[in-house]
Every structure is written in structure tokens, then in C-alpha cells.
Amino acid sequence: MDISTRISTLAQTLSEGADALRQVAREVEAPSPSAGTAPGPVELTWRERLWICPAETRVGVEELAEALGKSRSWIYKRTQASAGDGMLPFRRLHGELTFRVGEIRSWLAQEEVVVSSLPMETTAAEARIIGRIGKKEVDAA
DSSP: OOHHHHHHHHHHHHHHHHHHHHHHHHHHHSOOSSSOOOOOOOOOOHHHHTTTSOTTOEEOHHHHHHHHTOOHHHHHHTTSGGGGGGOOOOEEETTEEEEEHHHHHHHHHHHOOOSSOOOOOOOHHHHHHHHHHHHHHHHHO
16 A cells, blocks of 8 residues: 555545544534433522521511411411410511521420420530530539
């Protein structure tokens, strides 16, 4: 095989390789109809956010109703004096009801009635707090 034939064969091979690479590039750039879109950030509901947002976060009636799984009218009823001990902690800001998440979490803990429970795992921070409380109770006795 002479040199010109070799060069011609090499050029043909390179051209076919370039075509194949262009095809691969097109396939990579174009989304596949069978492949779903990449999942975006997950939007948390207020039912979840209530427990992870900072305690000073303020929410309105709509957000609190979603967080507690209650209706707006239930929220409004729990802000009236007739609610008695079950009254929600609330504030007014420019005439609108607002609720601080930390106060709502405390209210929920106070209102909760434990019917049946199993031992839960305790985090290191909780163990330190429990240890301090237990020590104060022992010292007081």
C-alpha cells in the first residue's frame, strides 16, 4: 500500500470517527424522552417546616393551619379567649394574626396527651439537658 492510499484511508477513518463523535454529542445534549427530568429541590410543607425552621420564624393563619392539619376557622377559634387553656399563643402585626414557631412548638408539647409510647433514642444534647434537669430535681429534694 502506497502512502497516498494510507493517507486516504486515514482521512476516511478520521471523518467517520468525527461523525460518530458528533452523533454522541447530539445524544448527550438532547434529553432522552424515556429519561425523566432531574429532580429539583424538594419543597417542604409547613407541616415539616414547623419542626426545622428557627424558633423566631413567624407564620400566618394559612401556614399554621397547614402545619397543624387544621382549618383556618379552627385556628381563629383557638385565638379567642373562649378557647381557655387551649388558646394558641399569637400576636398581632398590623391587625393580622401571627404566630412564632417556637411558641407553637411549646404549645403543642403542652397540649399533647401521651396515650402510649415506646422508649425513644436520646441525642447527646438531650441527654445533657435531661442530666441537668435530673440533677436539679435531686438537689431540690
